[in-house]
Amino acid sequence: MTITTGKKKQKIDRLSELAAREDERGVSLWQEAFRRLRRNPAAIVGTVILAIFVLVAVVGPFLVPYSPTDTIGIRDGLIKPGVIPGIDGDHWLGYDHQGRDEFSRLIVGARQTLLVGVVSTLIGLAVGALIGGVAGAAAGLGGRWGRWIDSILMRFIDMMLALPSLLLAVSIAALLGASLTTVMIAVGVVSVPVFARLLRGSMISQANSDYVLAATSLGVKKPKIALSHVVPNSLAPVIVQATLTLATAIIEAAALSFLGLGNPDTSVPEWGVMLADAQQYIDIRPGLAVYPAVAIIITALGFTLLGEAMREALDPKLRK
Amino acid sequence: MALLEVDDLSVTFSRRGQRTVHAVDGVSFSVDAGEVVGLVGESGCGKSVTSLAIMGLLPKQPGLRVGGKAVFDGTDLLQLDDRSRRDIRGRDVAMIFQDPLSSLNPVIPIGLQVTEVLTRHRGMKGAAAEKEAASLLDRVGIPDPKRRLKEYPHQLSGGMRQRALIAMAVACQPRLLIADEPTTALDVTIQAQILELLKDLVRDSGTALVMITHDLGVVAGMCDTVNVLYAGRVVETARRRPLFREPRHPYTVGLLGSVPRLDAGRGERLNPIPGSVRDVLPWPDGCAFAPRCTRRVDECVGEPPELVLAHDGRSYRCVNPAPVPGLTPAEDVRAVVPTDAQPGSVPAQAVPDDPPTVPGLGPAPREEEKP
């Protein structure tokens, strides 16, 4: 009897726990998304890859065994026509065509690559979000004049979209002369339409939602509605796109460097340049092409994994 | 013998790293030939999952488990392989869904979709099939059926789409028709048309109908027998009139008290069920409805209440059911109350008229909800 009563008491306690919920703070959608992100193996793998990449980019140049510009191989007479020595004891990945330590160049190149990727994505994001945000706010909340502004901005974006991206980048590079800045601007400009269209579409759909109507009926001013409701709720896809764009930006920057539109001072290591240089010696030392290519692929994969995981985590359809 | 006998049907979805969801948790009911049976409940009570499980239409995914039995005319539908299940589906058992637009193929004309059923199950072809399809559309009240056959689903209105879907469902004169919220997406006047059509079809063809709905009004007008579901289990079964006149399970009482009635006066307070559908106790731990129940007593918690069989084929799953006027509690209730708790030690020992109080829980919940 006592046992059953005790058991019953426990059950009742459990029931009353249902009734009185502990007074914890609410969980916002960002926190919720972060929680989901942490549980996603793809996100973890992506984050680890990127963490290593960033770490290498930041501290790598201080730790490399050799200077990336030091032509040791030529000095030591190891480089002869048709011969590029491979891996030896101190030089883990061997030498490049000018006798520089390949491993050191790869490590130091990470910094340039990261810089190009981040800066060009930021350029694209800033310009694209500005155009898209103005167009989206104008179209969603601005009435008749707003629709005009939106039309004009979007036709401009459509024109950008109509040009093949690599061609656009090549012409920008041709216009500004070959340099790292050119590569960053070119790659950034190419991603502008993507961000603009994405933010605009997302904002328009948010502007038609019930809570925007509710804010209007509360008497909140339109600029405030745009900034405090429409924009924050439209950002999720843009953030995801930025992560994915980082991956393509790195690849595109490499492609532009490969075409010789990057930094004219080829002694500064950059993965795209290294890849470009390696093609002449691909039959002598194919490894020289493989190392930077693999580095680019792994980094792009890291960004893509994280981006896709973020897309999942931020997807409103998966919310409970 | 019953046409369809569902016995202890359970559907669980389990995913790695997440809590197992018992969508259906031991549902039993039976349908006689020609009978209209209602499955009533709120969102999440498992009524739709029940019908999909019977039809074998649950999306195949890892972690899905279907248990129990669903015996249709001697064969257990749950044990059939896909092929023979497809044979039965459409020919002997047909289903109508809530959203007619998504149940129809948007790129195929209505006529072809109807004749397809006729070809598959009745072996009709060509002009004969087309003629039969037109007469089916005519039978479900679609005007100018010959022309409609060539049209696509998006060219029809919601009510007409639902009629077309019903035409496909009854094409093979099935013995059992399962209608899952067939009128929820429709307007009131269109709903009346469709309900009338279903009634006529059932009356004329002797088809048994399982009507799944959340609308007690629809049930009151159509069903012979009603099963009330809560948290994946049938909590009360009764013939139509007794259920509405003297509901026994507190949940049924609560549902009836919650619905504003057209024939009630302005300003009459409704008697809502406190809390929300989320406040459930897992069945193994007691009555799932206990956290929201105003008639809660001690026995509600601890183990699931057993099914009480009362006279007139009705049954309910409650230890402290609502009283029936003119019936002494002794003959109806006391006999089934588990007596492991000492009488007297607990205040409200299953005497239906006592106000329920449970030590440790405070008074029975009021209108506040708990998240």
Next chain:
Amino acid sequence: MTESDILVEVRDLKVHFPIKRGVIFDRTVGQVKAVDGVDLSIPRGKTYGLVGESGCGKSTLGRALLQLTPPTAGEVSFDGVELTTLPAGKLRAMRRRMQMIFQDPMSSLDPRQNVESILTEGLQAHGIGADRDDRRRIIGETLDAVGLPRWALSRYPHEFSGGQRQRIGIARALVLGPDLIVADEPVSALDVSIQAQVVNLLDELQESLGLTYLVIAHDLAVVRHISDVIGVMYLGALVEEAPSDRLYTEPLHPYTRALMSAVPVPDPDVEDRRERILLAGDLPSPANPPSGCRFHTRCPWAQPTRCADERPALREIRGSRVACHWAEQIASGELKPHAVSAEVVRPEGEGEAPSVVSAPSEPGSYV
């Protein structure tokens, strides 16, 4: 009833949406007359219920009344102030006194705002409350009024159940201390048992705060339960307006009768006894409404004269307002219903109707 007892007066309100076609240059090819000439007045402290099926324009009417959708023509006077000509700034200030409750409590709450921020927004917009503490006090009282616990403040909408979210929506409207609340399908997205909680809450709030409601719903039973006066809409116009009880006991318009007989009642005895008036066919498209009386294509009492070519005006019959040429004859039983053959109605924007219909979707309608 004196003039000052009327809080809202709507006169000949029209909301027409252009139907546009064309790839580059939009060409207006027609109009969806979502609301086409509605007159109504809402007495202070009372509830006006608006019923009708999807596409009848009831939600658009509610929004046009609050100037959330600009009306094409007509007047809306709120407590003596004409809203349609009010400058934007004054209108925004006026919004404090007229609030709205939405159908879907999830989509009408910003998912990234917590409850405190949702409730503060309106207060800030109107400069109510001296400081943060003062606002907190107002918000706390509102939470009590709608039956939400104080700890709700730091929570986000997705952490609540449907019924609680609707309470948050009600609190957001209530926190500004409005006179009028337009409730657009306030319970249709909720479970049956939760509907009753919200209906009761609305009732209690009206009693304690003296609110005036315009309740828009497709569910006649819900509307009848909370309304003093009910207006029945069909294709953009009122067909009947009557006190709640009279509408039930003595429906005069054929459409009201049909609607009334179509609503299922959870009582087998009533269900078995009642006579059903089944309407033939579907609601005609508001882009191409029938001539004359808009209901004549489906009306079992339609007569060969007048109905097809003369649009009936609302006229007073025994305390109700009815837009039917033959209301008296139908009520007295002089005219008998006849069978109507159904006409094929195209869904909006499909088939024979114009290809692009730019009428905004009505979230309030029950689609």
